[in-house]
Amino acid sequence: MKKICVTKLFTSSQLLRFTHVREEERTKLLKSLIERSAAGEPCDLSKELEALTSLMIYRMTMGNRSSSLSSSEDYNYSVEAMEMRGLIRNIMECGKKYAVIEVFGPLRRFDLFGNGKRIEKAFLRYDQRLEQIIHEYEENRMNNIIDGENEEKDVMDILLETCRDSSAEVTITKSHIKYFFMEIFMASVDSTSTAMQSAMAELINRPEIFKKLREEINSVVGSNQLVKESDVPNLPYLQAVLKETLRLHPPGPMLRRTATVDSKINGYDIKAGTKMFVNCYAIMRDPNVWKDPEKFMPERFLDCCDRVMDFKGQDFGYLPFGSGRRACFGAPHAAYVIHATVAALVQCFDWKLEDGDKAGIDIVSGYTGAMAHPLVCYPSVHGNLLPSPNPVIECYVYGDSRPWKRLFEGCEEKSLYFFTRLKNKNDEKDKRINRVTDSGTWRAQSDKEVFSYGDQTVLIGFKRSFSFMPKTSGQESRGIWPYG
Numbered sequence: 001m002k003k004i005c006v007t008k009l010f011t012s013s014q015l016l017r018f019t020h021v022r023e024e025e026r027t028k029l030l031k032s033l034i035e036r037s038a039a040g041e042p043c044d045l046s047k048e049l050e051a052l053t054s055l056m057i058y059r060m061t062m063g064n065r066s067s068s069l070s071s072s073e074d075y076n077y078s079v080e081a082m083e084m085r086g087l088i089r090n091i092m093e094c095g096k097k098y099a100v101i102e103v104f105g106p107l108r109r110f111d112l113f114g115n116g117k118r119i120e121k122a123f124l125r126y127d128q129r130l131e132q133i134i135h136e137y138e139e140n141r142m143n144n145i146i147d148g149e150n151e152e153k154d155v156m157d158i159l160l161e162t163c164r165d166s167s168a169e170v171t172i173t174k175s176h177i178k179y180f181f182m183e184i185f186m187a188s189v190d191s192t193s194t195a196m197q198s199a200m201a202e203l204i205n206r207p208e209i210f211k212k213l214r215e216e217i218n219s220v221v222g223s224n225q226l227v228k229e230s231d232v233p234n235l236p237y238l239q240a241v242l243k244e245t246l247r248l249h250p251p252g253p254m255l256r257r258t259a260t261v262d263s264k265i266n267g268y269d270i271k272a273g274t275k276m277f278v279n280c281y282a283i284m285r286d287p288n289v290w291k292d293p294e295k296f297m298p299e300r301f302l303d304c305c306d307r308v309m310d311f312k313g314q315d316f317g318y319l320p321f322g323s324g325r326r327a328c329f330g331a332p333h334a335a336y337v338i339h340a341t342v343a344a345l346v347q348c349f350d351w352k353l354e355d356g357d358k359a360g361i362d363i364v365s366g367y368t369g370a371m372a373h374p375l376v377c378y379p380s381v382h383g384n385l386l387p388s389p390n391p392v393i394e395c396y397v398y399g400d401s402r403p404w405k406r407l408f409e410g411c412e413e414k415s416l417y418f419f420t421r422l423k424n425k426n427d428e429k430d431k432r433i434n435r436v437t438d439s440g441t442w443r444a445q446s447d448k449e450v451f452s453y454g455d456q457t458v459l460i461g462f463k464r465s466f467s468f469m470p471k472t473s474g475q476e477s478r479g480i481w482p483y484g
């Protein structure tokens with residue numbers, strides 16, 4: 001599974017393909033925070049960030065099925081994502097309640113506290129849901145809704161493909177797939193949302209760092225443009241803030257290893273088979289490695305040029321994502337999510353805590369959830385940088401000799417991801433164009449459609465529905481984008 005993950009599922013091109021999903025979910029969060037700000041209401045940022053990460057990972061792993069279902073009016077993928085989150089959380093909660101005597105030793109068959117039954121039920125519910133989802137994927141495939149050429153295969157598509165391929169180098173079964181998803185949901189949601197909560201807590205507590213970060217974002221991105229994932233490489237202070245957050249508040253503070261051979265570590269004899277914990281939390285606060293280890297000082301990551309302090313675990317003093325063959329393969333995905341989200345929250349809002357500006361926020365570390373208390377705070381809009389709800393996309397034709405020109409106002413390239421002129425203007429698909437100009441509005445049913453103007457024909461790729469207004473004047477066409 002690890003091999004499939006690093007070669008197929010979480011490659012950088014696969015992650016880039018889902019940029020629009022992460023952006024859409026982030027935009028929705030910002031919109032809801034703007035509403036809270038207008039109403040003067042508090043928000044539980046811990047909950048919001050947990051929902052955000054759940055939605056992103058759900059859409060990236062099972063999103064293709066969702067988009068085929070989304071043609072039905074009452075379909076709501078966020079309800080499904082939250083349902084999945086509930087099933088996983090249930091398993092995790094049941095797991096936490098287990099006592100040692102229930103797992104090891106002669107008493108375990110008596111299931112003394114009923115936890116055995118509870119966890120069995122939780123697994124069963126999850127298993128049934130996954131069975132149903134896999135069935136829907138397979139039905140979609142049979143109906144050619146998701147075809148082999150689909151550029152946007154999600155994690156489930158790729159795994160089912162591998163499962164069907166008897167000649168694949170790694171063979172997997174449906175059971176593998178089900179348990180793989182369980183691990184992914186368990187490993188990704190709490191860790192990623194916790195990292196963002198800790199970063200926001202530290203930033204709210206430290207107005208000078210908050211201000212410096214906002215200044216960096218505005219100077220690089222501009223104060224009237226929303227920060228994007230692609231801006232992150234140019235934001236060294238933002239990166240330093242998140243590295244420092246993960247140093248002090250690692251969502252995965254303990255790494256586990258089993259010795260495969262008899263060995264000696266720091267003078268201790270370790271027998272093969274011994275299970276060990278590597279305490280990253282302590283390592284990343286070790287005064288022999290870090291100056292003022294308890295202080296939140298992002299600058300330390302800007303100054304240390306002789307060490308490679310990244311997320312790859314090459315420096316054994318800094319291990320937020322572990323190291324070696326069992327290191328976290330979700331780190332690149334997490335990096336996209338945490339940087340751009342924290343940057344947007346800093347860029348768009350001022351934050352106040354319930355108890356006033358100076359209240360402290362306790363941060364504790366742990367496997368699930370770093371905050372001692374939910375991060376309840378008041379957002380106040382600093383700058384509404386969201387694209388207007390109905391950005392206008394205008395396509396102009398300047399005559400036969402000139403190519404079509406695209407002007408996207410407040411609209412990402414992802415929205416129109418394929419745009420080219422067709423040579424054969426008599427293509428039979430031209431007929432569809434009449435619907436656009438005659439009826440005024442038109443809704444794309446597939447992700448590629450053809451339009452023409454005059455003797456020009458153009459193929460446009462869609463991610464979602466698209467309404468077209470009638471021709472306004474001459475050869476000019478204007479579309480309203482009801483995206484998201």
Ligand code: HEM
Nearest residue numbers: 187188191192195252255320321322323326327328330334
């Ligand atoms: C800020 C977010 C995250 C942090 C801090 C984090 C941290 C970690 C750590 C410390 C480990 C153990 C590594 C080791 O033993 O060397 C780990 C393993 C793992 N992580 Fe993450 N993780 C994060 C996000 C994610 C995401 C988004 C995913 C999935 C998309 C993910 C999937 C996994 C999996 C499946 C493992 C087990 C790998 C194995 O056993 O080979 N993690 N993570």
